[in-house]
Amino acid sequence: MKTVTQREFRNNSAAVMDAVEAGEIYHITRNGIEVAELRPLARRRRLTAEELVARHRRPPRVDYEHMRQEADKFFDAYDNSAEHTENTVIASPTFRPTTPAENQVRTTGAVGCDRGHGDRVG
Structure with a gap:
């Protein structure tokens, strides 16, 4: 020092x-x-290309059965929660996806221009 x-x-x-x-x-x-x-500052040491290749040559083992059990347990708990089942919308008969061109006219009023300049719909 x-x-x-x-x-x-x-x-x-x-x-x-x-x-x-x-x-x-x-x-x-x-x-x-x-x-x-x-x-x-304490900095992490950068790995060399050889170290990165060696590290990713053998990925960690995954216990797929255990992972599936955890996922099922998580999603079953979510599906059975009161909040989820009360606020779920199954389908809306009035919903219709819009095309990018329709969104552009609706939001900017412009046709044929990405930034809202040019010809106006009126």
């Missing part, structure tokens, strides 16, 4: 930052009193 004054840090900030990047820790003082600590 090194100690530098505020003025030294200001005047030599590039050198101090290079040292911090290399792993050095600095305490910065103002009027002789330590006011800050400058340290490198």
Whole structure:
């Protein structure tokens, strides 16, 4: 750990930052009193291409029966919940999907333009 004054840090900030990047820790003082600590961030080590290939060569084992049991248990609980069954809409006879062109005219009033400029429908 090194100690530098505020003025030294200001005047030599590039050198101090290079040292911090290399792993050095600095305490910065103002009027002789330590006011800050400058340290490198903990970073995850990047994996090499070979390490990535080795890691993904053998994917983790999956117990499909256990996964299916958990999914069935989760969705059965959801299907049987009071909130879900009371608010479920089965079908709406008035619902009709719209085409992108219909949506454009309805929202912008414009025909043939993606940004709403040009000819107006009127």
